[in-house]
Amino acid sequence: MSQADLAIESLSPHGAEAHGAGVMEESPFAIPSSKLVMWLFIISDACTFGAMLFAYGFIRNSAADWPQVFESASIWNSLLMTFILVSTSLTVLFAVKAAQSEDRAGAFRWTMVTAAGGILFTLLHIREWLSLIGQGARLFQNPWGSPMFGAAFFSITGLHMAHVVGGVVALIVVGLSYRSGRYAARHIEIWALYWHFVDLVWMFVVPLIYLLNMKR
DSSP, X not given: OOHHHHHHHHHSHHHHHHHHHHHOOOOSOSSOHHHHXXXXXXXXXXXXXXXXXXXXXXXXXXXXXXXXXXXXXXXXXXXXXXXXXXXXXXXXXXXXXXXXXXXXXXXXXXXXXXXXXXXXXXXXXXXXXXXXXXXXXXXXXXXXXXXXXXHHHHHHHHHHHHHHHHHHHHHHHHHHHHHHTSSOHHHHHHHHXXXXXXXXXXXXXXXXXXXXXXXX
């Protein structure tokens, strides 16, 4: 074949397609872009929570009068909230398994159970907030000791609660969309990653915010 024929073939649609297939590189990532975006969000969010918990530890250790305000009732409430979140990690896993098995009814049911657990967690958290506010706790003042206690407690637990509320809304939307056939199993799996992250963060919040601030 002459050089002219080669040039004509490379300009033709089929020739260009074959040429492109030969030089096309494989994607450097082994996961879909939507899951990659969620992982990047989780990593950046983990840095945010890590920075806040580090700052909280620094402030707490530098304050001579850091209050220890949580009584046994508050600790039991936090343990109940922990049990609920750990349980929802299991239920969202059931939702993912059902979706992967094309069991739309089962996936929707377990997704809604997970969302219900998140709502219950939020209600218990709000009740705890109202209790502390009723005792005089504010962002920069409280009747027990260092005024930074309120800022640390409400900012860290508030940010986590906002993530729970956002996750509940996302799970409800994704569950309804999956049941109607507009979403696939991978959408439930992606938001399950987010929910597991929210649960993991709470495992750090409980000992640092609650258990270390128990009344003795």
